[in-house]
Amino acid sequence: MGDTGDWAIDGTQTLREKTVAVLREALLNQVFKPGDKLVERTLADRTGVSRTSVREALRELEAEGLVTRESGKGVFVTRVSVSEAAQIYEARVILESATARLFAERAGPEALEALDRAIERAEATNQPAQAQLHARRLDEVSDVIMEGAGNEVTRQMAAVLRTRITFLRTITARVASSERRAETMGMLREISAAFHARDGAKAERLTRDYVKRSAAFAIDLLRKSRNDDA
Template sequence: MQEPTRPAGTPLRQTSMQARVAEELRQMIISGAMPPGSGLSEMTLSQTFGVSRTPIREALKQLQIEGLVEVRPRVGTFVAAPSRREITELFQMKELFEGAAARLLAFRGNVPEVDHLEANMRAADAAVRKGDSERYEELVHEFHDLIVVGADNSKLEAHYRTLMNQLAYARLVRTSLAQPGRLSESDHEHHHVLDLIRAKDGDGAERVMREHVRRSHQALMAGMDNDRYRG
């Protein structure tokens, strides 16, 4: 595989620092450790990461390209806070990607990812019985990731991961699963998707996966409305 190039004149060490800072900031934003709207001061981040402001600045530019960071001229740099419309549009794309992935995986037959999905469902069932939403949340991420990886389509996977970063999905799924009854509903929907994948029913797997993503989006919107009302 060809090594990634770096801008001419950029020292390798500086490029490595930029990549490390970008990855750590990316994970902090995606996980919700840095909530939407949080200010991102180059000086503060430089002190936090123990690097100069140059790799911080370049890392923020990269995250801006990815849609995770917003630069407001003459105001500052902030963690992006997607609007309801943007969230809806991103979920529409998520529905397309995951539906296609479920279809492709179903057509592949008995591959290792299907066995991993079955193990995931056993663990998810146990988490639902215990009412362990935190553990179930982890298993939700694993379930969807296994389907995308199992599709065995590198282009689909690359675009999907960029999309999931823009969604900062970890914090959104928390809101979705907090809705009454959503934990068990989500678990049931996952079972239905897996049953169709095992049956090698590509059309059915795609349809049900897309329905599942739509229901997750609806639960998220309801949760956001409730949070706004309580605020």
């Protein structure tokens, strides 16, 4: 998204939806760095839409937690603090481990097949050059599990955190070693095996370990980033 042409808005979605999608993509790709001020006129020029459309898009991105509005100063790219990241992962541990047990108990054959396909797609993009796409593929794995678990309330709760989870997944995927990436996919395969075996307790435990491992890596990365900025 570094070239101005990549920012052009097409007509496949509503103008607001497309503007939000383009700006979200730029934020997740770290075209703008945490703490950068976002100027409506500049964004309007780069996207080719009105400042009103940009303003509406920024409001939605603010609700997603990707940007922060400071009274009298403007809109800035959100800095994800170590504390906030820790809380996001704590919520993930609770939601995803419980959902894993439900999926193991409730998912039908089609859901299990969909999960296997989603994991294969994630594995195919498991490299630093495709960090954001890989994060999206992991989102798709989570979506299949949430859907197959059959609990609409937990699915909606997870959706609230979706964009911030994707952001954290993207920044960690960019720097993860090949060994770590292989271990991550291996853990997902183990979780999938527990699902196929209908072992809810094991699926819950493995998912909890998987998310806690991700949390430790992301939080350590954020701490190092803060130290580098100091």
